[in-house]
Amino acid sequence: MSTNKEAWGSRVGLVLAMAGNAVGLGNFLRFPVQAVQNGGGAFIIPYLVCFVLMGIPLLWVEWSVGRFGGRQGNHSTPFILDTMGKRKFWKYFGVFGIFTNIAVAAYYTYIESWTLTYVWKSITRGFAGSSPEAVSAYFDSYTDSFMGIPVPALIIYVITLSLNIYILSKGLSGGVEKVAKFGMPMLVLFGAFLAIRGITLGPSGAPEGCTDCNSFLALDFLWKPQVSSIWDFKVWMAAAGQIFFTLSVGMGTIQCYASYVRSKDDIALNAMSAGWMNGFVEIVLGASVVIPIAVGYLGLEWAQNNAGFSMAFQTMPYLFDQWGSVLSVVAGVMWFGLLFFAGITSSLAMGTPWMGFMQDEFNWGRKKAALSFGVITLIVGLPSVMFYSQGVFGEYDYWAGTIALVVFALAEVILFAWVFGMTKGWAEINEGADITIPSFFKPIIKWVTPTLLLIVFLGALIKPVG
Numbered sequence: 001m002s003t004n005k006e007a008w009g010s011r012v013g014l015v016l017a018m019a020g021n022a023v024g025l026g027n028f029l030r031f032p033v034q035a036v037q038n039g040g041g042a043f044i045i046p047y048l049v050c051f052v053l054m055g056i057p058l059l060w061v062e063w064s065v066g067r068f069g070g071r072q073g074n075h076s077t078p079f080i081l082d083t084m085g086k087r088k089f090w091k092y093f094g095v096f097g098i099f100t101n102i103a104v105a106a107y108y109t110y111i112e113s114w115t116l117t118y119v120w121k122s123i124t125r126g127f128a129g130s131s132p133e134a135v136s137a138y139f140d141s142y143t144d145s146f147m148g149i150p151v152p153a154l155i156i157y158v159i160t161l162s163l164n165i166y167i168l169s170k171g172l173s174g175g176v177e178k179v180a181k182f183g184m185p186m187l188v189l190f191g192a193f194l195a196i197r198g199i200t201l202g203p204s205g206a207p208e209g210c211t212d213c214n215s216f217l218a219l220d221f222l223w224k225p226q227v228s229s230i231w232d233f234k235v236w237m238a239a240a241g242q243i244f245f246t247l248s249v250g251m252g253t254i255q256c257y258a259s260y261v262r263s264k265d266d267i268a269l270n271a272m273s274a275g276w277m278n279g280f281v282e283i284v285l286g287a288s289v290v291i292p293i294a295v296g297y298l299g300l301e302w303a304q305n306n307a308g309f310s311m312a313f314q315t316m317p318y319l320f321d322q323w324g325s326v327l328s329v330v331a332g333v334m335w336f337g338l339l340f341f342a343g344i345t346s347s348l349a350m351g352t353p354w355m356g357f358m359q360d361e362f363n364w365g366r367k368k369a370a371l372s373f374g375v376i377t378l379i380v381g382l383p384s385v386m387f388y389s390q391g392v393f394g395e396y397d398y399w400a401g402t403i404a405l406v407v408f409a410l411a412e413v414i415l416f417a418w419v420f421g422m423t424k425g426w427a428e429i430n431e432g433a434d435i436t437i438p439s440f441f442k443p444i445i446k447w448v449t450p451t452l453l454l455i456v457f458l459g460a461l462i463k464p465v466g
């Protein structure tokens with residue numbers, strides 16, 4: 001039991017912070033790539049099915065696990081899981097989850113730091129008149145460290161981490177909630193502007209001779225559901241991986257946030273609201289910025305062959321530059337600013353399980369806990385900064401950002417539905433609920449979700465997701 005006495009300021013603040021936790025770089029950088037690589041419209045059905053059968057149940061489980069823990073005065077997964085499972089094993093398991101957070105935070109904040117550099121480059125029109133090759137080469141030289149240390153990238157990384165530490169040290173209502181209340185509306189505003197610009201481009205940006213340069217084609221490709229995909233295991237695996245990552249389940253951040261919800265306050269509706277908000281931002285805004293703009297200028301075939309994470313940094317600035325001096329600055333600031341808000345509201349969440357544990361276990365104060373999170377993240381993050389171009393980054397994303405989430409989620413659902421027990425579990429979820437949850441979710445949580453998680457885990461070991 002810790003002396004940790006935080007609380008959320010308001011319901012709106014809580015839901016925005018939770019939505020901010022979920023809405024992240026995954027929505028704008030990972031989702032479009034996954035969607036394009038898995039057949040566009042073909043991806044949507046598996047994605048939605050995974051959302052309903054694994055995403056929503058896991059959200060309810062994690063929110064109720066968190067609120068349950070908070071009621072006993074615990075705010076970190078090791079302590080919460082220990083109280084639920086009544087065995088030390090669960091405490092150690094919770095510690096494993098904390099290290100997943102550190103590993104993901106390490107590379108995640110690195111990407112977050114690039115967005116700051118790119119906001120600055122956009123304001124100063126650093127890419128004006130540059131060739132596509134030059135824009136792309138800038139990114140390579142910024143991140144490539146083979147011959148030495150990427151000094152500017154490292155400095156901005158440390159600054160970004162320090163900013164996270166500072167906000168975390170201000171606490172939940174004084175720091176995290178404030179950032180979410182400001183950042184989330186800004187993100188939606190910027191996203192909506194860019195999406196409208198992207199999807200209404202049509203064939204207007206088409207260079208001569210490009211027959212598939214038309215942003216309407218992107219919409220058609222992304223949205224026309226293709227039923228044939230439901231027989232493709234690979235697409236299901238990608239959809240499941242995306243659902244875990246985008247909803248931030250399987251790491252302990254949701255439990256930690258939810259542990260500060262008052263014990264009789266609703267979680268059923270709040271969890272759904274945050275989950276759907278994330279889905280909306282991901283499917284509607286996330287998919288409607290990068291891909292339509294890229295297709296408008298470079299063609300559908302090009303986008304399909306080049307869909308990648310680096311498109312956001314290596315291609316977008318060049319395309320924005322085609323929009324003239326004013327609009328290119330506006331679009332650049334909005335795009336990278338949006339990514340920054342998406343990133344920081346998620347990386348803050350990744351800090352809280354570690355901090356909660358330090359507070360629960362050692363009674364550390366908030367500032368000390370926040371600082372220690374920054375230091376350990378920096379140490380773990382250094383290899384991904386130093387050896388970015390050697391693929392270290394991808395390894396982190398696979399082991400921490402994919403496999404570990406599934407393992408954690410599987411164990412946690414078993415603990416909740418089978419060890420703690422579904423009768424008590426169901427009562428927990430429904431306590432104080434502002435909606436009536438259909439009762440068929442009870443067998444889903446007990447049987448379907450764990451079975452699917454097991455399949456995803458085995459499948460991920462055989463074939464890397466994403």
Ligand code: PHE
Binds near residue numbers: 248346
């Ligand atoms: N959901 C976040 C995103 O989409 C990533 C994240 C994962 C955040 C796990 C917290 C915990 O970018």
